Amino acid sequence: MPDVTLATAAQELAQGWDGDEFWVAQERGEVVGYVRLVRPDAMREGWLDDLYVLPEAAGRGVGTALLDLVKGLLRDGFGLWVHASNSSARAFYRARGLDEVELVPAWESPRGESEVRVTWRRVPPVGGLA
Template structure:
């Protein structure tokens, strides 16, 4: 999730659509930009590795993009039970992009889903909690790649 999505104005020209393989390079750019602008632990992978990772997962999970003026400014990648990625480009944060993507995930999975968020990413935690996700578990981060404390959040309809 991104840092400043907790309550800005809605955007009327926002379009959501399923991602296509040609979107992968832009998704990687959005992810890195959002991570760099957030209070998350630093990413451990350069652009080409993030791009390869997203491409390798394409088709095994559902991925939707958010576009403003035909430009991808955010995306969500999720499975039946997990929201794996929700990133919004810093210049589009606080404009309803993250909320629209999260609402889409909720609509696609009305029985609920889970996600992990870093303890340090307070803006993302506030964003998710304001939209009905609740804390289920905290860890010391020993099992994540960044080795940073994290929180398992759950949304139940």
């Protein structure tokens, strides 16, 4: 996401967002990525709002580790939006078991750009026991 930096994320973290939870990834004491998520409650489903990794940390498993963390925290599943033009993010999520379930054209999107809704649902083990 070109308009997101760790500095702006840190500023937003300091201000706080009701209901949002932030986690950061560090390498050698330096923050290299973060996720922002919403846990489900009676009013909403689990949601992954942001997953961001510094470009220089890409390809080292940081994004996968953050996504695995979200899967563990939101065990019943979650959704997220990806810009349709962000082919690398779409491929990242597909390769990690998430499904594209809806395409919203640019004229219907609040951001004015086509977006894809992506979801993840945990598949229970054989026999139905979690």
